[in-house]
Amino acid sequence: MPFTGKPWLNRYPADVPAEIDADKFSSLMHMFEQGVKDFANAPAYTNFGKTLSYQELDTLSRDFAAYLQNSLQLKVGDRIALMMPNLLQYPVCLFGALRAGLVVVNVNPLYTARELRHQLADAQTDTIVIVDNFAHTLTEVLQDTPIKNVILTRMGDHLGLVKGTVLNLVVKYIKKLIPAYALPNAIHYQTLMREGKNLSYTRPELKGDSLAFLQYTGGTTGRSKGAMLSHRNMLANVEQALGVYQPVLSIGEEKVVTALPLYHVFALTVNGLLFFRIGAHNLLITNPRDIPSFVRELKGFDFSCITGVNTLFNVLINNDEFQKLDFGSLKLTIGGGMAVQRVVAERWQSITGSRLLEGYGLTECSPLVTVCPYDMEGYNGSIGLPVCSTDVRLVDDNDQVITLTHTPGEMEVKGPQVMSGYWLAEALDANNPDSPFHEGWVRTGDIATMDEQGFFTIVDRKKDMILVSGFNVFPNEIEQVAMQHPSVLEAAAVGVPQADHGEIVKLVVVLKPGTQLDEKALIAHCREYLTAYKVPKVIEFRDELPKTNVGKILRRELRDEAS
Template identity: 80%
Template sequence: MEHTLSDRQPTPFSGKPWLDRYPADVPAEIDADKFGSLLEMFEQGVSEFADLPAYSNFGKTLTYRDLDSLSRDFAAYLQQGLKLAPGERIALMMPNLLQYPVCLFGALRAGMVVVNVNPLYTARELKHQLNDAGATTIVIVENFAHTLSEVLEDTQVKQVILTRMGDHLGLVKGTLVNLVVRHIKKLVPDFTLPNAIPYQTALNQGKDLPYTRPELDGDTLAFLQYTGGTTGRSKGAMLSHRNMLANVEQCLGVYGPVLNKGQETVVTALPLYHVFALTVNGLLFFRLGAHNLLITNPRDIPGFVRELKGVDFTCITGVNTLFNALVNNADFQAHEFRSLKLTIGGGMAVQRAVAEQWQAITGSRLLEGYGLTECSPLVTVCPYDMDGYNGSIGLPVCSTEVRLVDDNDEEIHLTHTPGEMEVKGPQVMSGYWGPRDEDDNTFHDGWLRTGDIATIDEQGFLNIVDRKKDMILVSGFNVFPNEIEEVVMQHAGVLEAAAVGVSHRDSGEVVKLVVVKKPGASLDEKTLISHCRQYLTAYKVPKVIEFRDELPKTNVGKILRRELRDEAS
């Protein structure tokens, strides 16, 4: 199935044609209320799989029993040591380390709302998210503490829990790792957080404190998961316990037939602070009692591949850029893939060449999925029984309704006819955190507008053909033009600026910036990129800059980003 439309004849369809294409053992509906809360799911998992390995990182493994004990101590510390009330927001700012699942489940067990934070954020980005969420506590790895120290006084954060890379690796290895990270590799820039609480102190004190199980239900807020906004400001999608549990059950519905409880080993290279890895790797595979191999720095492909040596993994998730880097690594090509049976790609479009090369090397089909932060995130997946890549984003998952609407918001009942995709299901958020005018445009008659233009075929397979919004997708991360333009316009030499996404072989898209200089301004590409790096995460920094005398505009003066994109394609 290709993305072109010209060679297809539209035909009428009705209902949910994808249900007839589901494999026979995939249910049409799931029970979104199987568990009353994520806490209930957690308690069952640590009891059922107590002695099985849960998470491994840097050669250290925590069993489900260990996770139960450590997360209980952390929850008790939050409740009794810090006197945090249920519903308070706690930010987690760290890469994939053993500390993450301990803090994640500990916070949920304490009745907190988890606010995941990208550790690569600049001070400006971090300040906005902490203030928007009203976070009162943050757990942060010391490698990124310098960013927090710049803005802490301008936030509502009262407690900082500071952890180090080696804090769960034992006295000897942990001390060595922390020394190497700080003094040899010099990965810890100077910072000042005089009242920070050491992570180990929090756990040690929590052991001696009572823990009180909170009263939670499906409607209780579990996560504020931030996503880009069309105004350039990131917004917190309110994801309840029921939203997340529903998506876990939906994942289990579509992937469960090829997965076995207590027998899976999943490679987690995508950061758990990203909603895709959070739900699929962090929660689905917990539900299955799987062994989760955490990769802290997947950008170091040789190091990543070395960590896979001797690991007989059965599942792996990733984005196109990661899979592309792996299939082009000679040591990865030489790996034995005796047990690999499930490869899931998401976050950005999977390219045919990468999918086919992956299947040729590993023997595993690369199954593409599609999701949104606002949907916890999974909306569609390619069924596990596909022979190989077909260019689509798959079929709607169990208990999910998808429809296409035209520019007049009328539903389209023709195949191969583009329209904006709208979604309805138990995984869809209730709205954005705080007073948001955007909520008025996010939902349409109870359906979530995705902003993506798609087509559907006779079997129910969906293809993304365009984006209604101006969002740029860089290696699976959302980048919105307004934010880039706001930063660029702070430079004294810039008169006008427009940011658009342009195709890139490795990352799907990169940011292109088109700039009009102020008269007489001395401004070059290097200076502008340096300016952007002060205020933007690396993946948001423009990779292509073009200077022009003027920008294309409408008759009311609105910059025509689409025209700039079309010129660059």
């Protein structure tokens, strides 16, 4: 059926606006200042049983910003890397850095030395905040990066003298989670915070187009790069999320569970910024893989909102203790990062009484693009409707706009949440094949259809990206690591669908003549250079790889075989 305009607007619930004000706040700093004023005495973040109020967060982040400005002499626009799991230090450092006018570079703390070296060097980052559990990785690469200032923190640094000391000792000496490292000039976080109290803070002048984040992603065109997300990009996406979810939320009353790491853009925007915007009480889960401890924390929290990926929801609904929880307060469950499966969504709703609302996004869009409306009765297999103030179109292989429903095409997005471009790649234009833009629209690399109501459904992936538990994995990176092994002649990485993880990485390898290599040894080699979720789970050895007549490896053929 032909369509015109934006059919999804007619499907919006009556209390969801078609447009939002992307300029309600002049910067994230402005939003923060309003939040700590409006909710000063309310609890903001809880972690390991310790709670910070909005007022305490205001004071601590000011002290952190003052130290950055004075002692480190950092200037507006300088980059600062945050390399830590969900701890109270994260919001303190996040908002402190933004209040100092810095650009935040989120870093996965599980990165290998090779991955960390690339990101710090590419972002031209000279300051990093890192938890000592991961300091050994930084030790390996420090001399190969622009880093001048290392701020070292410990897991228990915000928990008080007794509890914090006990946790730090347990982590170091009993659980032995801190490998040896050598960072002799590191600034200790607690020392920094004490000194920051006595330093003056100067509020910088920031604009909406000021850069706020370099959020690293595989990108829509294949190689790892930093998406440049401005203050206005992030603020717009917060307002867009608020527009579609506010009808079921109560300002100053919500309690949200943050199990996804805040360095991931989905959790950053939704949990870290949206729920801050409405004065919610945020429970930070440091290690969501420890399901028994995770569930114990949920028992005493009476949460009203939770976000996650399909794999997390699947583990929880299969946990006996989770099933016994009281879900009387739960009103909003948001799934993102990867496709939500019907069996998981339906069982979640059966156990909790809460619909699992799937959303879709990409780092280049801050990230929300579409979400399932709050009034849906249940799972419908779609990724929902475009969020407020967002245009989505589908184009065919000839870049012609599709005007028929149920006709597949590549999704392209336009809206105030769309990045300005990739870091150090500003010169890319629409005629460059590496450009993420087409006629002012950002390409997603995903093939979708749209129905008569404006619901979009992903049907295929145009690019070769592999999606593992909500994280982008690009085959080029896996293949390059595999090729570093002296026995490997050729390699091709593809994603294999799996019920629990979305996809797993499969590596198909051709060995050099006369050499020998088994699966175990090659996986061990990959582990040296790749974060765990990128490491191939399946390796297949072949005599040759399928190729085009010009010699290009046909990954799609391998992927189709594996599926």
